[in-house]
Amino acid sequence: MLDVIKEAIVMLDSDEKIELYGFLRKSLKDDGAIKTYNVVGDFGERKTLDFYSKSPLLPNLQAVGVGTKYVDAINANNERYSIKATTNKRTSVFNGLNDPDSELPQEKKFEYVIIVMLNEDMSLKAMYELNWEGFLLLKKWNTSKRTWYLTVTKELERKAKVLYDAQSDIAI
The missing domain is CATH 1.20.5 (Single alpha-helices involved in coiled-coils or other helix-helix interfaces)
Structure with missing residues (x-):
């Protein structure tokens, strides 16, 4: 059909x-x-929640409400997850973080970030999980938007937990 x-x-x-x-x-x-009209982001969140719930090696995640700052899901231990979906190698922005020249200590906004890479047809291409420390090491500054983002690079792929990679046939 x-x-x-x-x-x-x-x-x-x-x-x-x-x-x-x-x-x-x-x-x-x-x-x-979907929760909003951000279709790529909503598809990524949906795929993440489904992927985590089907894997016995991963915690079940529960979506948080629309508009919750910095976080898209939590697990049973109340660990916070930010989910970023993209159809290219660059994520959307992470708001609420200190500017690069700030001398203030960075408040921890989440425990993990999940990067969901989607093909143009919205099928799952890859999924990576970074802890907060890994995120802090790999984040990049967007001068024009004055906020942070991630780019999926070889370094990120090495430092992250690879949950799924269609090219390598890796799936947790």
Whole structure:
């Protein structure tokens, strides 16, 4: 059935595809499949919660409410997780952290960050977990936005726990 729908979508013109995209986005939100209209971020969070719940080696995660600062999920021990999904190698920003020239001690905002790499079709490409200390070592400053982000580099791949990598056939 899905293949038939995909074939029909290919035959639509651009305006019809945009209208369909809007319909699907609203339908996904109405069904609770996504929480906001940040589709990549919501898909990443959904894939993360599902992945963790299916792995006996990982803790079950519970989503926190929309608008919770710095954190997207917690585990049974109340450890906090920030989840960043991307379709390229750069994450969205981490707000609320000290500027690089700050002399204030950095308040710990979460225990772990999960980086979810998605293919253009939103299928899972890779998933990495970094602890707070690893995050602090690898974060990069975005001068124009005055905030921090991560880039998935070979160094990050070495320092993070690789939870899933489609190319290497790694899955915890």
